Amino acid sequence: MKTFPTSAAWCFGILFISVSLITTESSEVVGSADPVVALAGDDVILPCSLKPSVGAEDMTVEWTGLYLKTRNVHLYRQGRDSNVEQFPSYRGRTSMFHEELKNGNVSLKLTRVTLSDAGSYMCFIPTLTGQVKETTVQLFVGAVSQPVISINHLKETEIHVPDDLFPKSYIVLIVGLSIAVAVAVLASLAGVYMWRKCTKGEFNLDL
Template sequence: MKTFPTSAVWCFGILFISVSLITTGSSEVQVVGSADRVDALAGDDVILPCSLKPNVSAKDMLVQWTGLNLKIRNVHLYRQGRDSNEEQFPSYRGRTSMFHEELKNGNVSLKLNRVTLSDAGSYRCFIPTLTSQMKDTTVQLFVGAVSQPVISIVGTKDWGVVLKCESGGWFPEPEMEWLDSSGTILPADGPPERHRDSEDRYTVRRHVTVDKTDTNRFTCRVQQTEINHLKETEIHVPDDVFPKSQVGLIVGLSILLAVVVLTASAGVYKWRKHTDGLQGELNNVKIERDKLKIERDNVKIERDKLKIERDNVTRERDNVKIERDKLKIERDGLHGELKKLREENTKAEETIQSNPISTSPGGQQETDSQKSEGIEGMKMESFPAPEMETLPEG
């Protein structure tokens, strides 16, 4: 059997080692992760990707996984060829692991079991023993929560059946909608009811009133577009649940409604006609009222005129009374003077009678008859009787 000389073997070995050293020295080992976010549902197992490029063995390297949300937390530690989790954050204990058989290929990904909503955040894959500048990478983990919607029959409304769909334990907040058997979205009875519990999970509830169809099958769909997850539940409503159709009653009600409408129309027409008549009468009454108002104003004017005339008559009567009083006073004065003159005449007569002989201015004696005639003549000449005007009685 022919063999290679020992010197040739050594030459090939030296050449292989040289090529390996040149190749290793010419490329820098880097830590790479995933540019995409890792999405998971609560309770699932997820893998946070991290590897070395080029693919060199990481069995003897130090690998650190830490959480960056809120504060740095020790999630997993691999060193000296084994897991070393003495200082691991309590909430991750018993839930983390690495693929030891893949370490020789540079795969340092972390598996996280039974993820919870609190696990969401940023994770750092760090290999401090590398000499390159790309010693770490960051992986984003998003955790959602879903649950199966539950449908129940609430009751009936008009000619339909009221259905309720409820689904709790969702994160982030989902959207809920009702569909018929052909996939057409049904109009719900108002907006969905939402509730958020202490763990930030959402419960959504929504009602819909459905009418009887050929299939009587309806679907409640709850979906969360951010995690691209959807849950559906279908229900079949039995025919006997729907209110019984009463066609005769509907026809009768329609006829009754038509009669009511016609009667109401006739009543409205008569009412309008009667109203127009009342409006005309009201206008006539208004005209008569205006006329009466004018007549009342005229009567008031005449009354004011009569009052003025009455005041004038009263004033004239008062003037007449004043004049009458003046004349009465003058008459009383004249009667007093006349009485005084008569008294003086009486005294004079008495004096003459007591002296029967008297000498006249010529020195002759006058007889009694002459004296008497002279006195009477003096009386008539000196004191004529005044003409008295008859005064009206007070």
């Protein structure tokens, strides 16, 4: 009778381990059937998770680029990010949602995507005991077209007339002619006025 509690504890322990192993073995890595589309400069999330949901805090998660076998995009193992051998162009631009690892979410966030980031990415969990340990995600990156603004340029033309174009002698001549014309006009007006006076008999001339 004294050994019953110990036996019961062992039974419960074995049952718990068996259920855990069955759950782990039945889990598989899944991604997205649709490609991820982004514009250059955007932040994107490459989806990857375990189904059914299993905690992945103690697992190893490898994100690699399939277009270059040596392109290590992001590595998570032993409970932390380990990006010593990360491809230089991805440094400082990749992260995982650590608070979501307990829910089996091993998606990768890639910030400030560039045209060279486009391609296929593989999410691989080598420590998973299930049959499906990896999945691929396709990323398409489009270029942002810059608006072209045209400004119709207005040119102002100034015409400068040099002083020597009209010599001072010409100026004096013009002024003299203007005065002469003015005197002639005044004389003509005076003559007309005197003529009208004479015709009206307003002037008496003594001989």
